[in-house]
Amino acid sequence: MFTGHLKKMDSGLSNPVEYLLVLGEERIGLNQYLGKKLTLIFENQINCINCGKNIKKTYNGGYCFNCSQVLARCDLCIFKPQLCHFDQGTCREPKWGEENCQISHFVYLSNTSELKVGITRFTQVPTRWIDQGAISALPIIKVGTRYQSGIFEVLLSEMVADKTNWRKMLSGDITPINLEMERDHLFEQFGERLDELEMEFGDDQIEILEDEQVVNIEYPVLEYPRKIKSLSLDKIPKIEGTLLGIKGQYLIFDIGVINIRKHTGYLTTFQAEEK
């Protein structure tokens, strides 16, 4: 039995993905509990993951309202990288921006439930893909900053979705996509505009990746849910069920699915039946 503040699950790329439940300082290997009964109990306390303040609800996934207004990682430009305003000198936390946004990013294609374009810091590969539950992913452009990745993403999203359909992602019924073919197709479609952007940002900043390898990702899932019922600790403070799988940031129980990341900052107790 462990009690601590929930954070998003840690993961490691192996076959299948190795998941760790993070409860405060504690890290609990979850794959071993597949097929076993688990209990999550919300201790009716939420704390901001930045300042620790006791709060009733979280903003921006785990923060108090005040922190959500002053931290760069909670700014709108994190969700819309094309709005990054670092170069205008107005970043909320220039040092954080320097370390997290003014660094190499990848624009990638992935298959979460359909073809999707996304961006990620180079340090977040393959974590970002696992967090989204992608079954395959392929970096297609390497760029120098978060802002640049956003501009490319906006361009490519004219033809490719940039959102994940989490219900479909959890259905397990996902058609394979030839990402290399999709990449070639996009490069063909957008060739001229990609060249223009490369010129604009400088070719020391932009690298069009024409022959990266597809990363395939398998998840520890015994059984996909037939009907997807979403569980939350706000509504059900004691969730008790048999763990049927883990995908993205979701635990799949026989009684429904729970998005662990959504509960960041929730003081929670984890119990498991004997291994």
Ligand SMILES: [Zn+2]
């Ligand atoms: Zn706070």
